[in-house]
Amino acid sequence: MITGTAAGVPYVALPPRTGRRLVLVWHLLGEPGTPEDMAATLPLPDLDAWRVYPALPLRDPGPDFLLDGYAPLVTEAADAVPDLVTALRGELGCAGPVDVVGGSAGGHVALLTAVRGEVPVRRVAVVNPAVTAESVVEASVAAASLPGYDWTPAARAAAEPLDVLAAADRLTAPLLVVRGADEYPAFRPVQEQLCDSVPGAKIVDVPGLAHMLVTRVDEVRAEVSAWLSD
Structure with missing residues (x-):
């Protein structure tokens, strides 16, 4: 495992056997919640590619869950991708289109990267x-990690650019959603709507998998590896 910083983003990387393709894999905010833990959980050894695990820009929570925490975290991570890819290509010698992978908030970053189109995503x-900020807030309230939420005009404005569902027509790369059968109820409808909106998208429900990536990991690895091996 290689550690480094590219374009100001800390990362860990697993090198390929001979290939030069780049796969970016973002961790969750829960488990696994660090680049090192995500690399250990989802190493994807069947892929002959650079597998790079960037750190999400974690911050101390502020008074407003969305405005001070979730929205700037996801936005900052997605904003960093073009410079990150350029730097990684220089540092690691990887080339060509990028595959993007992520779980929960890291999945939100991966989806935003794909719909923005600032780097070529294969x-x-x-x-x-996560597909929308609204569903993240709803899930947090339902889990009692957030006592409630006041949707102010500023919060609505912050949520709008994070709405992957509204930008689904710009997601042209083949899409796989691996979902736990015990996934957050607030996440399930928007995940299904996203896959319905993207031609050729595939959704796989894994029995026994909850939201955090701590059970049924072998099935998740197999589905992701097979999808990215095509």
Whole structure:
């Protein structure tokens, strides 16, 4: 495992056997919640590619869950991708289109990267992804990690650019959603709507998998590896 910083983003990387393709894999905010843990959980050894695990820009929570925490975190991570890819190509010698992978909030970053189109994305594989800020807030309230939320005009404005469902027509790369059968109820409808909106998208429900990537990991690895091996 290689550690480094590219374009200001800390990362860990697993080198290929001979290939030069780049796969970016973003971790969750829960488990696995660091680049090192995500690399250990989802190493994707069957892919002859550079597998790079960037760190999400974690921050101390502020008074407003969305405005001070989730929205700037996801936005900053997605904004960093073009410079990150350029730097990684220089540092690691990887080339060509990029595959993007992520879980939960990391999946949100992967999806935003694909719909923005600022870097060429070959394939997308996300696990229990966040698709909209509204569903993230709803899930947090339902889990009692957030006592409630006041949707102010500022919050609505911050949520709008994070709405992958509204930008689904710009997601042209083949899309795989791996979802736990015990996924957050607030996430399931928007995940299904996203796959219905993207031609050729595939959704796989994994029995026994909850939102965090701590069970049934072998099945998740197999689905993601097969999707990115095409």
